[in-house]
Amino acid sequence: MKKVYVNEERCLGCHLCEFYCSFAGGGETDMAKAFKLGRVVAPRVRIEESKDIYFAVQCRHCEDPLCVKSCIAGALTKKNGMVEIHKAKCVGCYTCVLVCPYGCIAPDKKSGGKTVTKCELCLNSAAGEPACVKGCPNKAIVYEERGEQ
Amino acid sequence: MKYVIIGNSAAGIGAVQGIRELDKDGDITMISDENYHTYSRPLISYWLKGDVTEEGMKYRPNEFYTENKVNALLGKKVVSIDKKNKTVLMDDASVTEYDKLLVATGSDPFVPQLEGLDKVKNKFTFMKMDDVRAVRERLSKNSKVLIIGAGLIGLKAAEAMVSFTNNITVIDLSERILPAVLNEEASHIMKHHIETTGVRFVLGTTVKEFSENTATLTNGDSIDLDILILAVGVRPNTELIDAIGGKVDRGIITDDTQAVKGLSDIYAAGDCTKSHDITSNTDKMIAILPNAFMQGNVAGKNMAGGVAHYTNAFPMNAAGFFGLHIITAGSYSGEEHTAISENGYKNLFIADNKLKGFILIGDMINNAGIYTSLVREQTPLNEVDLALLLEKPALMAFPAEYRKEKLGGQR
Ligand SMILES: Cc1cc2nc3c(=O)[nH]c(=O)nc-3n(C[C@H](O)[C@H](O)[C@H](O)COP(=O)(O)OP(=O)(O)OC[C@H]3O[C@@H](n4cnc5c(N)ncnc54)[C@H](O)[C@@H]3O)c2cc1C
Ligand code: SF4
Ligand code: SF4
Numbered sequence: 001m002k003k004v005y006v007n008e009e010r011c012l013g014c015h016l017c018e019f020y021c022s023f024a025g026g027g028e029t030d031m032a033k034a035f036k037l038g039r040v041v042a043p044r045v046r047i048e049e050s051k052d053i054y055f056a057v058q059c060r061h062c063e064d065p066l067c068v069k070s071c072i073a074g075a076l077t078k079k080n081g082m083v084e085i086h087k088a089k090c091v092g093c094y095t096c097v098l099v100c101p102y103g104c105i106a107p108d109k110k111s112g113g114k115t116v117t118k119c120e121l122c123l124n125s126a127a128g129e130p131a132c133v134k135g136c137p138n139k140a141i142v143y144e145e146r147g148e149q
Numbered sequence: 150m151k152y153v154i155i156g157n158s159a160a161g162i163g164a165v166q167g168i169r170e171l172d173k174d175g176d177i178t179m180i181s182d183e184n185y186h187t188y189s190r191p192l193i194s195y196w197l198k199g200d201v202t203e204e205g206m207k208y209r210p211n212e213f214y215t216e217n218k219v220n221a222l223l224g225k226k227v228v229s230i231d232k233k234n235k236t237v238l239m240d241d242a243s244v245t246e247y248d249k250l251l252v253a254t255g256s257d258p259f260v261p262q263l264e265g266l267d268k269v270k271n272k273f274t275f276m277k278m279d280d281v282r283a284v285r286e287r288l289s290k291n292s293k294v295l296i297i298g299a300g301l302i303g304l305k306a307a308e309a310m311v312s313f314t315n316n317i318t319v320i321d322l323s324e325r326i327l328p329a330v331l332n333e334e335a336s337h338i339m340k341h342h343i344e345t346t347g348v349r350f351v352l353g354t355t356v357k358e359f360s361e362n363t364a365t366l367t368n369g370d371s372i373d374l375d376i377l378i379l380a381v382g383v384r385p386n387t388e389l390i391d392a393i394g395g396k397v398d399r400g401i402i403t404d405d406t407q408a409v410k411g412l413s414d415i416y417a418a419g420d421c422t423k424s425h426d427i428t429s430n431t432d433k434m435i436a437i438l439p440n441a442f443m444q445g446n447v448a449g450k451n452m453a454g455g456v457a458h459y460t461n462a463f464p465m466n467a468a469g470f471f472g473l474h475i476i477t478a479g480s481y482s483g484e485e486h487t488a489i490s491e492n493g494y495k496n497l498f499i500a501d502n503k504l505k506g507f508i509l510i511g512d513m514i515n516n517a518g519i520y521t522s523l524v525r526e527q528t529p530l531n532e533v534d535l536a537l538l539l540e541k542p543a544l545m546a547f548p549a550e551y552r553k554e555k556l557g558g559q560r
Contacts, residue, residue: 006556008549046516048545050537057544057556066518069163069446070439072191074208089205091195094514095439098467098476101525102555103516103542113472146557 001081002145004121004130006055011140013054018043020135021058024122042109044119045132045141056132056141058119059083059104063149067096067105067118081149082121090115150175152452153237153245155227155389156253157181158190159438160419160445162209164251165217167449167457175453177219178245180237184224185278186211190255191305191438193281197288198309206278232393232412249414249452252390252401253445256383256420256436261297265359272377275306284376288313293373295364298380299326299350301468306378307348308470318372320351320364330466330477334487335508338494342473383436385421398423400434405458407448416452418444424462428479428505428524435464461525463506467517476517479506479524486539488513497539503527504538516542 021043045058061083068076068083075089076096085105092114096105108117121143122130133143152168154161157179165177188206195201214221226240230252236244258274266272273284288294292314296303299321307317321328325336326343340350354368365371387397396402396410400423403409407416419441423432440462450457465478483500493511497504497520504523519542523533530538534546544552 006552008552008556048543050545053545053549055544055552055556060556066439069442072438073189074210091192091201092469093191093467094469094474094476094517095467096518097514098465098478098517098521099439100518101522102544103519105518106515113474 001061001149002143003061003081003148004058004119004133004141004143005146006057007140007142008053008055010138011054011056012138013047013049014137015047016135016137017045017056017132017141018047020131021045021119024131042117044104044106044117046103046106056136057102057104058132058141059100060102061121066099066101070095070099082123083118084120084124085116085118087111087115087117092116150453151246151248152177152251153247153249154179154251154253155181155237156251156255156419156421157183157187157221157223158253158255158419159208159441160253160255160421160448161251162187162213163442163445163447164253164416164418164449164452165213165219167446167451167455168453169217169449171450171453171455174218177217178222178247179214179219180222180225180227180239180245182224182226182240183277183279186223187213188278189438190276193275193278194305194309196278197281197285197306198312227389230389230393230415232415235414247414250416251407251445251448251452252409252415252417252421253419253441254386254389254421255441256385256434258379259382259384260379261381263356263359268361269359269374269377270361271375272379275302275378275380276383281309284310284378287376290314292316292376294318294376294378295320295372295374296378296380297321297356298378298382299323299352300329300380300382301327301466302383303378303380304343304470305468306380307343311346311348311471315347317347318349318351318374320354320356320366320372322353322355324353326350326352327475330464331475331508332481332496335475335494335496335510338510339470339473339475343470346471383420383434385423385434387421390415390417390421398432400432402432405447405460406451406456407444407459408451416448418448425460426463426480427461427527428463429482433464435462437464437466439465463524465521473511474514476509476514477507478517478521479504481506481508499530502530504530518542519544 105118107113189208192206296319395412401417424435447457447459483498486497493513495513498506537546
């Protein structure tokens with residue numbers, strides 16, 4: 001299963017991945033428009049940064065995903081290695097936020113917090129492959145096979 | 150192999166999935182006295198409120214039973230287990246054999262003995278689909294609702310009913326709301342928030358006596374009502390196991406494979422059991438859905454001949470009330486680290502170099518799972534950047550090596 005991996009030592013903390021992520025999920029085709037209209041930006045990748053460390057984190061699509069096991073509504077499933085959120089089923093209880101060890105599932109600002117959102121590898125969006133990886137100029141996030149389920 | 154599962158809710162479904170990971174063909178029979186496709190119990194309040202349809206409540210898709218080759222016997226109650234002949238008897242006198250049996254019977258509402266309770270016509274508990282259907286039939290904009298119990302279930306009931314009537318009173322013997330999941334400060338914040346919606350609280354008192362439409366309280370006041378909701382707590386359904394000599398002590402006692410102590414080939418999981426809370430090192434009922442699913446899942450794997458252990462249970466809760474969310478975990482003892490923001494509250498409890506528990510409200514809930522992982526793993530806090538973690542949950546606080554392992558796919 002191909003997954004998104006972080007190469008922490010290559011990350012410059014430029015936040016481009018956040019932009020590409022929001023853009024990929026937004027359905028807008030013009031990037032400048034997408035961000036200038038004051039729309040809610042809801043990236044599914046999170047940058048952590050301090051003085052000298054930066055890295056991007058997104059859903060690990062865990063081998064044994066606690067979020068899927070814990071979801072009270074059956075809104076999270078894992079198929080073919082990818083953990084997916086079915087927003088129509090989600091009731092926004094945030095049990096998944098409580099259990100995800102990586103902080104990779106978050107209230108969806110676009111729905112006013114009524115559902116949650118997470119990385120789905122762009123497989124359901126127009127991009128078809130992770131937009132963050134494609135957009136990262138430094139190969140600090142890569143999409144590759146490392147033998148995980 | 151013949152598997153029989155009693156209960157078709159979270160724990161039972163967890164077991165089906167656990168069994169099917171290892172055994173694709175064994176016979177699975179699932180029995181429930183509730184005549185519904187498996188549904189999410191917590192969603193009953195969302196249904197009552199009108200946020201979720203009956204279809205949307207389904208905990209697993211319609212195809213779940215057929216895809217997993219489950220023979221679902223719905224609307225039948227198991228009345229006894231014959232451990233010698235390895236059979237279960239149902240209320241329609243039918244009998245089913247098992248090689249491995251799972252008791253996932255959940256919990257029932259506890260109904261307190263209150264003077265005159267039998268005189269109240271419209272009284273309901275708030276646990277099942279049929280309960281909320283009955284409430285829905287009675288509920289109108291003129292309803293005067295009294296809810297006994299200011300715990301999670303009582304408050305979820307209040308939230309669901311506010312869109313119907315503005316006459317809702319919640320009473321509790323405790324001096325504060327959500328006493329089992331929040332400390333005093335956090336209770337106060339939530340109470341204040343909920344009161345802005347018009348729900349009234351009467352705390353530190355209980356009902357002395359009911360007449361058909363009035364409750365007289367121990368403090369002398371009286372409250373008019375035409376709908377009474379009883380939400381004072383739940384009690385585990387242990388009778389089937391008790392009757393055949395399995396170990397029960399306010400909850401079925403199992404080992405960490407979920408096998409019932411004192412019996413063979415019989416497992417138990419979910420709200421009907423007692424769990425070992427790693428944060429307080431005590432055994433208690435942890436009546437939450439994730440715990441039920443995970444216990445059931447471990448039971449299923451063991452029933453199918455695999456090896457699985459459930460060793461890191463602890464209480465935790467995520468719930469929103471009128472748009473304000475709480476996330477809590479573990480136990481609340483030790484040194485407290487409190488922070489308050491404009492729209493949030495946070496309290497971390499540290500003892501013995503470990504994060505024992507936390508309470509987060511509002512805008513403090515983001516990335517809460519990073520804290521939960523410290524509780525779950527009981528990570529020694531001297532190995533992480535504690536100062537940073539006190540400020541916010543961040544992976545940055547963990548050693549670079551740990552991050553490489555977790556984020557780099559080396560584990
Ligand atoms: C209103 C409400 C809100 C909740 N909200 C949350 C929440 O937000 N988050 C959370 O984590 N938890 C929540 N819970 C708790 C959660 O619903 C339970 O922890 C969970 O459902 C337990 O699952 P279980 O499979 O152990 O048992 P149950 O869900 O109780 O299911 C047991 C099933 O077995 C059946 N059964 C029992 N005895 C027999 C018998 N002898 N024969 C045949 N069938 C039998 C019962 O009828 C039932 O269908 C909530 C509960 C309620 C009532
Ligand atoms: S949301 Fe969190 S727990 Fe769920 S698969 Fe992604 S990283 Fe794992
Ligand atoms: S917030 Fe949605 S996805 Fe997360 S546990 Fe609750 S229902 Fe499931």
